[in-house]
Amino acid sequence: MSKNILLFLLLAVSALTAQKTTSDQLAQFDFQKLQARLEIRPEQQEVLGSVHFTFAILEQADTLKIDGRKMEFSEVLLNGEKARFYTDDTGIYVLSTFAPSVSNELDLKYTAYPESAMYFINWQDKTPEAAREVWTQGQGKYTSNWLPSFDELREKLEFDLTYIFPKSYQLIANGLLKSRSENDSLITWQYDMEKPMSSYLVGMAAAQFDSLTENAASGVPLKMYFRKPEAGKAEATYRYSKEIFDFFEKEIGVPFPWQNYKQLPVVNFLYGGMENTGTTIFAESLMTDSIGFNDQNYVNVNAHELAHQWFGDLVTEHSGKHHWLNEGFATYYALLAEKEIFGEDYYYWKLYQTAEQLKEASDSGKGQAVLRTGNNSLTYYQKGAWVLHMLREQVGDAAFREGIKNYLNHYSFQNPTTEKFLTEMELVSGQDLEQFKKDWLEQSAFKASQALESLKRSEFIQQYLQVAGLREFPLEDKKELLRAALDFPVNDYTGQEAVHQLQGENSQVAYDLFEKALESGNLYVRQAVAQTMENIPQIFKKQFEGLLNDDSYITKEISFFKLWSQFPESRPAYFKKLKEVEGFYNKNVRMLWLTLNLVTPDYEPGKNADYYQELAGYAEKWQPIEIQQNAFSYLYQISAFNDASLESVILGTGNPNSGFRNYCRQLLQELLKSQEYRERLEALAEGMDAKAVSYLQSKLSP
Numbered sequence: 169m170s171k172n173i174l175l176f177l178l179l180a181v182s183a184l185t186a187q188k189t190t191s192d193q194l195a196q197f198d199f200q201k202l203q204a205r206l207e208i209r210p211e212q213q214e215v216l217g218s219v220h221f222t223f224a225i226l227e228q229a230d231t232l233k234i235d236g237r238k239m240e241f242s243e244v245l246l247n248g249e250k251a252r253f254y255t256d257d258t259g260i261y262v263l264s265t266f267a268p269s270v271s272n273e274l275d276l277k278y279t280a281y282p283e284s285a286m287y288f289i290n291w292q293d294k295t296p297e298a299a300r301e302v303w304t305q306g307q308g309k310y311t312s313n314w315l316p317s318f319d320e321l322r323e324k325l326e327f328d329l330t331y332i333f334p335k336s337y338q339l340i341a342n343g344l345l346k347s348r349s350e351n352d353s354l355i356t357w358q359y360d361m362e363k364p365m366s367s368y369l370v371g372m373a374a375a376q377f378d379s380l381t382e383n384a385a386s387g388v389p390l391k392m393y394f395r396k397p398e399a400g401k402a403e404a405t406y407r408y409s410k411e412i413f414d415f416f417e418k419e420i421g422v423p424f425p426w427q428n429y430k431q432l433p434v435v436n437f438l439y440g441g442m443e444n445t446g447t448t449i450f451a452e453s454l455m456t457d458s459i460g461f462n463d464q465n466y467v468n469v470n471a472h473e474l475a476h477q478w479f480g481d482l483v484t485e486h487s488g489k490h491h492w493l494n495e496g497f498a499t500y501y502a503l504l505a506e507k508e509i510f511g512e513d514y515y516y517w518k519l520y521q522t523a524e525q526l527k528e529a530s531d532s533g534k535g536q537a538v539l540r541t542g543n544n545s546l547t548y549y550q551k552g553a554w555v556l557h558m559l560r561e562q563v564g565d566a567a568f569r570e571g572i573k574n575y576l577n578h579y580s581f582q583n584p585t586t587e588k589f590l591t592e593m594e595l596v597s598g599q600d601l602e603q604f605k606k607d608w609l610e611q612s613a614f615k616a617s618q619a620l621e622s623l624k625r626s627e628f629i630q631q632y633l634q635v636a637g638l639r640e641f642p643l644e645d646k647k648e649l650l651r652a653a654l655d656f657p658v659n660d661y662t663g664q665e666a667v668h669q670l671q672g673e674n675s676q677v678a679y680d681l682f683e684k685a686l687e688s689g690n691l692y693v694r695q696a697v698a699q700t701m702e703n704i705p706q707i708f709k710k711q712f713e714g715l716l717n718d719d720s721y722i723t724k725e726i727s728f729f730k731l732w733s734q735f736p737e738s739r740p741a742y743f744k745k746l747k748e749v750e751g752f753y754n755k756n757v758r759m760l761w762l763t764l765n766l767v768t769p770d771y772e773p774g775k776n777a778d779y780y781q782e783l784a785g786y787a788e789k790w791q792p793i794e795i796q797q798n799a800f801s802y803l804y805q806i807s808a809f810n811d812a813s814l815e816s817v818i819l820g821t822g823n824p825n826s827g828f829r830n831y832c833r834q835l836l837q838e839l840l841k842s843q844e845y846r847e848r849l850e851a852l853a854e855g856m857d858a859k860a861v862s863y864l865q866s867k868l869s870p
């Protein structure tokens with residue numbers, strides 16, 4: 169047989185079988201377990217592994233597909249015998265006469281060079297302070313980029329993975345660490361799971377981690393990781409973790425389904441967090457100290473990813489159309505946890521805000537039915553959460569909780585549809601939910617008036633809406649009502665709303681109200697003053713300066729800038745006061761301080777070079793992307809990019825994090841408008857990797 173004919177035959181076979189998707193395979197094969205041993209080589213950005221599958225054959229078949237993207241496979245053994253197979257960019261097809269039988273084995277060796285789903289951070293960079301990490305993101309990216317597995321989420325199996333990784337790093341993955349052994353340069357980490365899950369929930373992260381441990385009321389170990397330089401933020405970041413965990417076990421009524429729960433912050437993550445089974449990975453930029461906690465904290469993501477351990481991981485959506493069964497549930501339960509921690513006003517406030525967004529989308533014809541594929545996240549997450557809020561009101565607390573419990577128990581380790589969930593709710597409530605399904609799950613419009621009726625059960629929302637209803641009135645007509653809204657004890661949201669209505673007002677009445685707001689002592693109402701007051705009269709200066717002391721990095725940043733602008737004679741005092749303040753993870757206060765210092769020529773002129781070095785240093789390519797981005801924005805404002813920071817912008821245009829990538833792309837287009845920057849960018853591009861400069865090249869020669 170000539171080579172060409174063989175090639176033709178192979179193509180014909182693959183053309184036929186490529187039609188077959190992994191979901192068709194569900195009827196033919198049932199995978200039980202994947203045992204794998206993989207060596208991750210971070211400097212080479214490659215994975216070498218051997219995997220062992222055990223499975224049953226349910227129906228006669230001739231092809232078995234394992235997903236494995238752009239992998240090189242070797243030593244393919246089916247039940248111990250060399251097997252026939254071919255591969256394409258999406259995986260390996262094993263050919264045999266598969267006859268129904270209970271226990272079968274497939275072994276293969278592979279090499280992967282993951283382009284997505286596994287990310288290698290800073291392994292080419294020699295900067296000592298750089299965080300060197302490897303972490304994964306399966307959902308939306310496919311675990312099969314680094315581990316032969318199943319893109320189809322209905323194929324659930326047990327994963328027992330052993331990882332080999334360079335010494336001096338901690339490697340954390342799904343399940344229980346059964347053993348850890350090391351030789352001269354490598355550590356072998358053996359993890360063991362007991363229950364099956366979808367492949368997109370496989371996750372690992374390796375970094376120089378430290379950790380805190382607590383035990384839940386039920387005894388489940390809760391392990392909370394952090395990089396050593398972030399140790400000072402561990403307490404505030406993980407605040408309420410145990411409370412949330414204990415609350416969920418009680419509220420949901422089904423014990424936490426996995427062996428342990430670990431949370432891992434990683435640099436340059438793609439999203440807020442990801443609910444890998446028992447092993448949540450989240451953006452390190454959510455880490456915060458106690459002051460930052462007041463404005464931005466990890467509590468919501470913490471609760472959301474933990475809720476997924478039941479809704480998503482234990483019981484997984486049947487398919488994309490039912491995505492709200494994962495995201496709507498996680499969003500709703502996170503809200504319940506926040507209600508427990510921050511109170512009922514907070515709960516209704518968040519629901520009110522999302523109702524406003526949903527109503528706006530709906531009114532402009534952009535409403536989406538929850539039960540549909542291809543929705544935006546507003547629909548799956550927020551409208552999905554509203555579905556559960558309304559359903560609970562309709563069937564009552566007791567029936568709702570009973571229905572949830574039955575749903576989880578009946579469909580554990582399975583992939584139910586929305587209809588199965590509703591049937592459970594009908595059984596416990598005795599109600600026909602057909603109309604509810606039409607109104608809330610199948611209708612693209614948002615039922616805004618029903619939502620408003622529900623929100624009005626909160627007295628706080630009623631008061632808030634009264635104040636918000638004054639927006640269009642002249643100040644003279646509403647001053648007494650605004651004053652009343654600022655009476656002790658002032659509500660965070662109503663108080664802020666009253667202050668925001670003073671925007672652009674310069675009358676004595678307005679300043680009296682500003683003063684009352686400042687005297688309330690409420691952090692958020694005072695923050696609203698910092699945001700709203702444009703001209704600070706001399707007699708107000710002292711009080712406004714008091715905002716620099718508030719426990720809010722937002723308030724500090726805004727009031728610092730306004731005071732610096734309006735009172736040049738007091739600048740030295742402001743610089744001195746905020747000299748030691750870093751601010752949020754992205755160093756918002758520090759970078760503003762450095763920038764204002766650089767543009768204040770008569771203040772510390774001898775230190776300008778140092779301060780510029782520090783600011784430009786935050787734009788270096790090894791810095792976390794949130795820090796780089798903030799530094800870019802200041803360097804842009806003062807037109808002070810050096811070559812290293814320009815290189816960072818170029819590299820950023822190819823970053824896997826879409827928010828940062830888009831920011832860098834827009835910034836690069838702005839920079840290219842300047843002849844000087846254009847020339848420097850062109851010169852830099854010559855010394856850089858072709859792939860890294862592809863976006864820049866496309867803009868240089870359109």
Ligand SMILES: [Zn+2]
Nearest residue numbers: 472476495498
């Ligand atoms: Zn989620």
